[in-house]
Amino acid sequence: MSIFDYKKALADIPHKPGVYQYWDQEDTLIYIGKAKDLRNRVGSYFNQDNQMNGKTRVLVSKIRKITFTIVDTEIDAWLLENSLIKKHQPRYNIMLKDDKTYPWIIIKKEPFPRLYWTRKMIKDGSTYFGPYASVGMMHTILDLIKETYPLRTCNLPLTDENIHAGKFKVCLEYQIGNCKGPCQAYQSDEDYDQSIAEIKDILNGKIGNVIKDVKLVIKKAVDELNFEYAHQYQKKLLVLEKYQSKSTVVNSSITNVDVVSIASDERYAFVNYLKIMNGSIIQTQTIEIKKRLDESDEELLTLAITEFRTKFNSTSKEIIVPFDIKLKDENLKFTVPKLGEKKNLLELSHKNVLFFRREKLNQYEKLNPDLRSERILTQMQKDLMLTQLPVHIECFDNSNFQGAYPVSAIVVFKDAKPSKKDYRHFNVKTVEGPNDFATMEEAVYRRYKRMLEEEESLPQLIIIDGGKGQLSSAVSSLKKLGIEHKVTVIGIAKRLEELYYSGDSYPLHLDKKSETLKVIQQLRDEAHRFGITFHRKKRDQGTLKTELEDIPGIGKTTADKLLRQFKSVKKIREATEAELEKVLNKAQVKTLLAHFTPKIT
Missing domain, CATH: 3.30.420.340 (UvrC, RNAse H endonuclease domain)
Known part of the structure; x- marks a missing residue:
């Protein structure tokens, strides 16, 4: 059985958030994990042998290859890990193999839409936001929205016919100010829809207005000396300011697409692939292509797309690419995004391919330093x-x-x-x-x-x-x-x-x-x-020469001789009369000794 050189593998792993994958000698994926710092986390498996349980020691003994995908944040790593584990179900992953999913916030498709959270996505036209890796953070956002925008919480069928027929009466939520009473036409469709539109902006990451409102609540509470209430909102404000409602890893509006990006030089091209299903990244890989001729990036990317789609059995009708592709296929749509979630996914793919390229080039250049010089000079x-x-x-x-x-x-x-x-x-x-x-x-x-x-x-x-x-x-x-x-x-x-x-x-x-x-x-x-x-x-020598040349009978030439022989004024001062006579005549020695002898007053 071959021995795995983990130190060499570890040197190629960055100090960045992401997901790592362990493979055995049969090239089977055996474990997927997430990390805030990939190198530190992976390194911990090989540096804490005495503290490992039996299962972990067996896992480490089977590792023969390590791959990884970098992401922007630790939350993104969490979500990507969840997607990959559910797709591949590696042997040594246990915690996330069940059907548990992360929660979403839903705006229900119905008259006077309700806002609540769910773990199940149903394709009924409703709008979903998330998923949220932190349930606490999700509830904080929901609480802030509900306290800022009074919405109904009942499940009554509020059609125009039912409302005008007077079938409903306002409940306690209306009495305490948590609802404006659309069930009795106390709130118009237009006013309610305006609130929903603003909530969608908040959940899309435009939370500036909410932060502003929360700060006003805090100020008002402080002015009224209601410090307990102000403290509650201050805690919510701190969480809200750290909150990120958008994730480059998961987005429910992107259901089934492929993402590819490329980075190349004169010799090699590197292509990264992300497969998105139901809003989540379920496949990710970067490959290296050695150029045989002067192939263009478009030719190489087309070749890589075909390879990836065959390997991963992709049936997506849309492929997100960094530039226009001339590949003719009536069943495929190539998209070059300029803004939005698709642009974020393309940037994530590009970030991974650039890192992979840099690490590969570093490996080649360590083996052949002339390659680095040639590359740098060509770039210059x-x-x-x-x-x-x-x-x-x-x-x-x-x-x-x-x-x-x-x-x-x-x-x-x-x-x-x-x-x-x-x-x-x-x-x-x-x-x-x-x-x-x-x-x-x-x-x-x-x-x-x-x-x-x-x-x-x-x-x-x-x-x-x-x-x-x-x-x-x-x-x-x-x-x-x-x-x-x-x-x-x-x-x-x-x-x-x-x-x-x-x-x-x-x-x-x-x-x-x-x-x-x-x-x-x-x-x-x-x-x-x-x-x-x-x-x-030169300045120091000039200063020393000036001091020596100030002594009567010691000129520039003599000062040069003294410095060449003794190197410093300190050593000249400490020299004996016999040592000085090797450079100076007796009169000069007498003058020099008199100059350096302290005068007694």
Whole structure:
């Protein structure tokens, strides 16, 4: 029997809410569970052997594969787990195998509709909302609605004929203000229907009006010093503000549809599939397709749809897709949603496929690091609109202290990785005072003048740490050397991470999470670190030299000799006369010792 490497499987599982599935060596689904944090929950099965009961130890011993589906919230995980367990009934799931279902709120299809909760959905035209994973939360919503909107609770047949015939009389609910008496025509159809319309908005997630009303009730109760009543409503307000009436996992208005989404690159495509039945996700899977030719996403998605529908015996007439599909089938409808519940389902599918793709690519790139470099460089070429793959990138940064000790630093990346042996420092020679533009112009000119003289290959991309001014200075130097058209140079402004091109009035904004921007930021930060380190060293040495040069008979050349020999003023102060005589003449030694000897007053 093969040994299951749970540590390797665990590394691919995210710290996100979702549902996990365990499979045995026959590829049979044996357990489904939910989790607020998938990695922590799955990991607990393998790290608490001494605390497990016998059944759990047997389950763990049979695990040979772990799959998972991520969702938006813990409640969504709960609902998805319920749907999957009832569909597949895995051997080791016991708690949710019965016919228990989660409750729904129903607005009954009848004259003057009633509002109540139920666990059974009957296709009689009534409107259902939910299901609700938290019964307490559902009752809180019902209580708030009933106290805000007086509705009838009786089951009388309130037809127009019965009401006008005077068959009914108002009950106690009317007397205490919980009902407006539609049974005796005290409340019109229009007024009642207006209340129902507002309730539907609330149950669809538009609960702003209810929250506003509850806050008014609390304020009024406090003003009347009825603190107990205010406290009751305050608790309801806290629950209401956390409440989410819509779930991307379950929606009763979506009865039988398939959802597919795709993410691809040059080599692979990944397709996620969700099967929706009676408002619940009952099947979910993500597959990987290795491209043989330059197939389009539409071709791959069509292939995957056929595969999924055959595998899962889907008979749905509607398929939710991320873009138009040209597949001809009179019995199928392809929907590209823009808003609403179907859009939410498509986004959930897309979230799963992106995560699956990222994890797979990470696995491949760990085995072959060159794949990562090639992928990143290809993406950079596309994002930055380069004519060449940016295999060789150089980044410049300046440092000075109020114009003193100006330096420039250059860092080099090759294949999207630092090439530290190629890092260089520049002591600024032609610039006096705090002139960052002139400093940048000198550094760029000296760098590429030397490369041209030594016939070295130029970089494909030059990054300047600064805005338009520094960029213009760099381009000026490239023009003097006649290579402005041979390389691409961009500037990165610190404040908003804007990218500037020479001659363009408007900056380029990349997605904050894009790998291209991350590489550029890494270059900028590395150049800053490398430059500031050299600048501080030079500034510190300059300060020490000034102190030594202030000693009569010790000039700049002598100060340099002392620092090279002893490394610091502290060690010079502690040196013996014999040690100093190795560097200085006797007169200089005498002067130096006198300078460092405390004067007695």
